[in-house]
Amino acid sequence: MKRTVAIVALTSCLCFAQAPRKATTPPPAASSAGNPTTLKAAEDLWKAGEFESANNLFKALVAAYPGNADYRVRWGQLFAERFAPGEAVKLYQEALEIDPKNALAYLYTADVLAAEFNPKAAEAADKALEIDPKLYHAYEIKARMALEDDNHKKAAEEADAALKIEPTALGAIAIHTALDLLADRESEWAPKLNNRAKGFELIAHLLVLNRRYEEGIVWYRKAIAAEPTLWTSHAQLGVNLMRLGREAEARVELEVSYDAHYRDAATVNTLKLMDTYKDYETFTTPTTILKLHKKEAAALRPYFESELLRAMAVFEKKYEFKLTKPVQLEVYPNHEDFAVRTMGLPGLGALGVTFNDVVAMDSPSGRTPGEFHWAGTLWHELSHVYMLTLTNYRVPRWFTEGVAVHEESATNADWGDRMTPNIVAAIRDKKLLPVAQIDRGFVHPSYPGQVIVSYYQAGRICDYIAQRWGEKKLLDIAKQFAKNRPTVEVLREQLGMEPEAFDKDFLAEVDKETATTVKNFELFTKSLGELNKMAREATPNTEEIIKKGRELEAIYPDYVEAGTPYVVVAQVCMKKGDKACALTEYEKYSRQGGRDSAPIFELSKLLDEAGRKKEAAAALERLLYISPLDQQLHPKLAELSLATGDAPKAVREYTVQLALKPIDMAGSYYNLARALNAQGQKDKAREEAFNALEAAPDFRPAQKLLLELSGEGPKP
Structure with a gap:
């Protein structure tokens, strides 16, 4: 299926494309002057899936009745449903500025924040309950958050609080069912769901958050069976099938949602990602x-x-x-x-x-x-x-x-x-x-x-x-x-x-x-800046820098980020011509897990110059696990490997160098031929020597190697 839309940002977006909509929470009664007729028209358009038109009417209502907080709350719900939670929260906050006692504004703020795993959702839910203790959905939000924190006892207590207010509260029943499923208990709560799709969907979501993906998929399928047009479940079923590598099944569900104009970020971006798998x-x-x-x-x-x-x-x-x-x-x-x-x-x-x-x-x-x-x-x-x-x-x-x-x-x-x-x-x-x-x-x-x-x-x-x-x-x-x-x-x-x-x-x-480290953290932070400033001076005091740098190393040995004392001291040591000192510092940097390639290249070079070629190669091997696409890494490691008698590693490194499409293709083919020859693979070495000559017919080293491999030239 062709999709020309761009990848949806991982933040909020607003999509008012048409799609049929099930009724959601009923609109609140107007808190001040308003226009019930226009409000009903907006609600009807929303229910019919005419989201753009509904949005325009809500916009007009808010403009005409700026003191009506409830219109902002209801408009915010439209934004929340149509994938723009950030805009929704803004409207809820505007409503609270107008009416600080608007419980629904707090409740829906909590709902949005909870979906984003923001701990402030609990504060908003508590505020809603403080204003209106009958808002049982606030307890459901807190129960869901407790379950996400793996606090099953608190989750059950919050769900019970919701059920005390509303015995049929779907979210609370679903949470109790999920708690039983997560505990591998037969659930007495599941029958009380009464085939309500949204309850099945919440259970699936909670199972997925607990990494029970296969079980979550089963419950998303139940939700769809109960309500075939529940596009949110189709989308999440697709996403979770995709997570488990079942791409064909995932695409079917995601495209069902997409074609029904349910185009949240997860649906659109997952489809776009799947399109790149070719x-x-x-x-x-x-x-x-x-x-x-x-x-x-x-x-x-x-x-x-x-x-x-x-x-x-x-x-x-x-x-x-x-x-x-x-x-x-x-x-x-x-x-x-x-x-x-x-x-x-x-x-x-x-x-x-x-x-x-x-x-x-x-x-x-x-x-x-x-x-x-x-x-x-x-x-x-x-x-x-x-x-x-x-x-x-x-x-x-x-x-x-x-x-x-x-x-x-x-x-x-x-x-x-x-x-x-x-x-x-x-x-x-x-x-x-x-x-x-x-x-x-x-x-x-x-x-x-x-x-x-x-x-x-x-x-x-x-x-x-x-x-x-x-x-x-x-x-x-x-x-x-x-x-x-x-x-x-x-x-x-x-x-x-x-x-x-x-x-x-x-x-x-x-x-x-x-x-x-903890006791001297502030001192370290201040002194690190001073150390780096001293090192940048035109005529640095090298002895003082080395002394101060090593003091900082002792305070915070794990610090290998920007401006690390290990590298500062090593560079100063090199400036004063003390390679042994620099080598010691670079070794400490590498041993502590430093990952900047420049110091590690310097370490390898110094080890090589000191005749410690195997250690020089080992230093570069560390970079394979950090920056394996660095073009200068592979030929250097390959040469050290040849020098230490590790021809197979040299072959691997020169092969990778060729895969990275270096500027000097002829030289790279020639070097691979040398490594293959050292490994005893003369036929393959001959092939690579020919490749070198195809890239550069007058390349003398390749010509010489080819003669040697053919037995017509002097032995190397």
């Missing part, structure tokens, strides 16, 4: 499916495929578990394409996402060079595949994320993310959450950066458990979560202590490890 190549093994964009497939495949297989072998042994289906890995060179895969889901990292046995992630080309470690992301996401499958999708969010962060650096210590400044600030300000509440930090962050802090905390908890009780204890805990047991119960049994005691011990360990 530009991808698929590579399969008995256990893997790898999808790479054609423009970079040849360059990335050697690394992604081998790392995928290596990680699976490690996890299969470590988790004592073998997957029964191939893992599908999708690698997106356009970050916005990857972002489509994560729309509507809270608490996800910005680099990768896992849906059962399907992993989607950014390509190195989709990010600024050095911004992320693609292999660490791959191991992180693949850990989810094993952990979710092993526990039958019953594992709490904090634990699967914690284990995944732990796995990033369990095999290679320099892979994992460092303790960034916002994490230091959170530790200093005592913002780490109790272990039983960490899910809240992922789903409803209460301050900027809390999602990243939650990843750090969950990962450090798993590190701490492995250090204190042994690596296998993580697997023991996972097996208990597979029985659908709550965090408090599992930790109490497996660690032999109450969660509160665990929190105390864990936080004491964190404080001990980070004490120097």
Whole structure:
């Protein structure tokens, strides 16, 4: 199906295309002077799917009756329904300026914010209830938020509060049903849904948020069976089928929604993304499916495929578990394409996402060079595949994320993310959450950066458990979560202590490890700027810079971001001609997980000059996991590989260099021929030598190599 619309932004948009509409919440009574006839006309147009005309009438009503807050509230609901939540909230806020006691304005604000996983939704819901205690939907919103935080007790209490006001409250019944399903209990609530499609849809949504995608799909199908024109369910069914790699089925559902003029961001963008799949190549093994964009497939495949297989072998042994289906890995060179895969889901990292046995992630080309470690992301996401499958999708969010962060650096210590400044600030300000509440930090962050802090905390908890009780204890805990047991119960049994005691011990360990950094954080921040300013002076005081830089390294060893003392000191050492000093600093930078390619190239060069060629090659190998599309990387690594007798690696690197279409194609073919010759593949070496001469007929080194390979020239 042809779609000429552009990709919808991942924020709000307004689409007033025609589509039949089921009745929603009835309009409120006018709070001041108004025009009931025009209001009814707007409502009728809205119900008939004439959204543009309805919008125009609401606009006219608000202009004619600027003191009528209810008109703004109702107009806001139209915007909320037609994919413009930001505009809706603006209208609700305008209504509250007119009428601070407008309970519905608070209620619908809460509804929009809750859909965006904004914790302020609870405040708005409470305000609505304060004004009108009968607004049971506010309790339903709070129940949904509690369930999203994995607080099942509170979710049930809030749902009960709604049912006390309205015994048939659909949202509350659906939440109770979802709680039973998530606990693997036969539900006494399900029959009370009375085949109401919106209830089925909410259950599906809550199952999906708990990573129970297959079950969510079943409930979306139930919603559609109950109400075939429920386009929201068609759209979400399509999105979730797409998440699981069932593209043909997904397209059918998404196009049904699209053709019915239900064109929210998820529907439109997912269809647009699927239209680009013709530009991808698929590579399969008995256990893997790898999808790479054609423009970079040849360059990335050697690394992604081998790392995928290596990680699976490690996890299969470590988790004592073998997957029964191939893992599908999708690698997106356009970050916005990857972002489509994560729309509507809270608490996800910005680099990768896992849906059962399907992993989607950014390509190195989709990010600024050095911004992320693609292999660490791959191991992180693949850990989810094993952990979710092993526990039958019953594992709490904090634990699967914690284990995944732990796995990033369990095999290679320099892979994992460092303790960034916002994490230091959170530790200093005592913002780490109790272990039983960490899910809240992922789903409803209460301050900027809390999602990243939650990843750090969950990962450090798993590190701490492995250090204190042994690596296998993580697997023991996972097996208990597979029985659908709550965090408090599992930790109490497996660690032999109450969660509160665990929190105390864990936080004491964190404080001990980070004490120097946290205590001197403000000093570090101030001194770092001074250090970099000193280094930029025309005649810098090198000894003072080296002294000050090393003091800062001792305060905050994990800091490898812009202006890091390791690089500042290394560069000063080079200026004064002290290569040994520079080498030491660059080694520390690399060991701490620094990802900027320039310092690592310098490290490799200095190691090579010092005669430490294998270490020089190893330094460049780190860059393969960070910036594998860097054209200068591959020939340098290839030459070091040849120098250390690793011809197969040299062949791989020169092959990748050719895939990147270098300017000097003849020289690249020639170098590949040299590597193949060193590996003993003389026939293939001869082919590449011919390729070099086709690119540049007078290229003497290729001519000479061809003669040698033919036995007509001197041996090299």
